Amino acid sequence: MKAVFILVLLAAFWIPAKAGAAASARMIDLNGKEVGRANFKAAPHGVLIELDLRGLSPGAHAVMLHAAASCDAKTGFASAGPALSFDAMRPHGYFAKGGPRTGDLPNQFAGSDGVLHASFFSTAFSLGDGKKSIFDGDGASLIVHAGPDDYVSQPEGRAGARVACGTILRTAGPRKSTRR
Numbered sequence: 479m480k481a482v483f484i485l486v487l488l489a490a491f492w493i494p495a496k497a498g499a500a501a502s503a504r505m506i507d508l509n510g511k512e513v514g515r516a517n518f519k520a521a522p523h524g525v526l527i528e529l530d531l532r533g534l535s536p537g538a539h540a541v542m543l544h545a546a547a548s549c550d551a552k553t554g555f556a557s558a559g560p561a562l563s564f565d566a567m568r569p570h571g572y573f574a575k576g577g578p579r580t581g582d583l584p585n586q587f588a589g590s591d592g593v594l595h596a597s598f599f600s601t602a603f604s605l606g607d608g609k610k611s612i613f614d615g616d617g618a619s620l621i622v623h624a625g626p627d628d629y630v631s632q633p634e635g636r637a638g639a640r641v642a643c644g645t646i647l648r649t650a651g652p653r654k655s656t657r658r
Contacts, residue, residue, distance in 0.1 A: 498519070500520065508555075582627070583598065619644060
């Protein structure tokens with residue numbers, strides 16, 4: 479009986495819950511070559527973002543959500559629009575008075591081999607269908623910049639050129655409530 483209880487307890491912690499909303503972005507560089515993926519997983523109070531990229535310069539890189547689901551390398555990814563903001567008056571940057579914007583995310587670091595593996599969390603947006611959803615009429619993109627975000631300067635923290643971009647596509651929709 480004790481063994482059965484332990485197995486049930488272990489199963490409760492190790493068997494994943496039903497999948498909620500999820501999204502993915504195939505990241506490309508300025509030559510249109512795939513350089514990795516970004517995965518987004520809804521959690522009860524935000525979104526877990528996981529990056530797996532290669533071919534970056536070593537060091538810190540700004541990572542931001544941008545306002546349009548478009549990654550045209552010919553435009554230097556300008557087609558992705560400005561950093562995502564649900565409040566047009568809100569300034570960019572964690573340290574800017576009145577900031578940050580919805581799309582502001584923490585700098586991430588590529589190793590000396592140009593590989594960037596990262597996991598981080600945001601409460602600024604959702605993968606659902608509500609007001610905080612990135613799945614509005616024109617969607618959203620994830621941009622990686624050549625350098626770090628200084629978290630203050632407008633409009634993009636002096637982060638340099640956009641060097642990688644991925645259009646964020648929903649891979650699993652939000653769970654619908656069964657309550658009536």
